[in-house]
Structure formats: structure tokens, C-alpha cells
Amino acid sequence: MIGRLNHVAIAVPDLDAAIAQYAGTLGANVGAPQDEPDHGVTVVFIELPNTKIELLHPLGDNSPITGYLDKNPAGGIHHICYEVDDIMAARDKLLADGARVLGTGAPKIGAHGKPVLFLHPKDFNGCLIELEQV
């Protein structure tokens, strides 16, 4: 069911500093900040030869990243995103296997304009998983 690793997301307390670090110190190809109000985040994608890094910073009053940064003030790896061919079939299999699909269970449109879902970290070895239909 899961395919390629689409991205690894890092929650950052200072987005400008993280951008400068990846573009300067790490010499990476860093995209422009993208506000995603429906998800309560500002994202910046960093293109790597074999996957992407997604920098995440809180946007708005009800961001899921705010809670994460309260617990992890220096930031940290927030989630990993796997690609799937059919997100509804994936959701149905996950629910059938007893996994929790976060939110309403209906996919939202993610930063790439594709449907995404999130799976509870406690069901997957402490790792928040995002699925993106490609």
C-alpha cells in the first residue's frame, strides 16, 4: 500500500533561521514559504535528490504545530509522508485494521494540492504518518 517517501516534516520555532540554515549552511534547494491556513501551518519545501524536507511553522491560533513546539521548543521531526495510489482504499484498510485516522476521516487537500490523511502517532511506533495520494 504505501509507496515512496514523499517528505519528512520538521517543525521549526524560527522559520527564517531554518530557511537560512538549509539554503546557506546546508546548501540545499529551498522553496518559498507557503501559507496553508486550512492546516494551520506555513510550509517550506526543500528539494532533495531522493525526497523532500518540509519545514513547518505555526500559522494562526489553532495550529497543531504550536502544541508540538510547546513540548519540543527546539523543534523536531514532526511527521513522515508516504505516497499512496488510492487514499480512500488506504483509509478503509487502516480503519479495518484498527488504526485511527485523524480529523474527520475525510482527506484534506495538502500542500501539493493532493488529498492527504494523518494517522495517529500512537498507532505507528510514536510516529505521526501522513498519506498523500499521488
Ligand SMILES: CC[C@H](C(=O)O)C(=O)SCCNC(=O)CCNC(=O)[C@H](O)C(C)(C)COP(=O)(O)OP(=O)(O)OC[C@H]1O[C@@H](n2cnc3c(N)ncnc32)[C@H](O)[C@@H]1OP(=O)(O)O
Ligand atoms: C499543508 C499540509 C502539510 C502537507 O504536507 O501537505 C502538512 O503536513 S500539515 C501538518 C500539520 N497537521 C497535522 O499534524 C495534522 C495531524 N496532527 C494532529 O491531528 C495532532 O497534531 C495530533 C493528534 C498528532 C497530536 O495532537 P495534540 O498535540 O493536540 O495531542 P497531544 O499533545 O495530546 O498528543 C497526543 C500524543 O501524541 C504525541 N504526539 C503529538 N504530536 C506528535 C508528533 N508529531 N509525532 C509523534 N508524537 C506526537 C504527544 O506527545 C502525545 O503523546 P503522550 O505520550 O501522550 O505525551
Ligand SMILES: [Co+2]
Ligand atoms: Co506534510
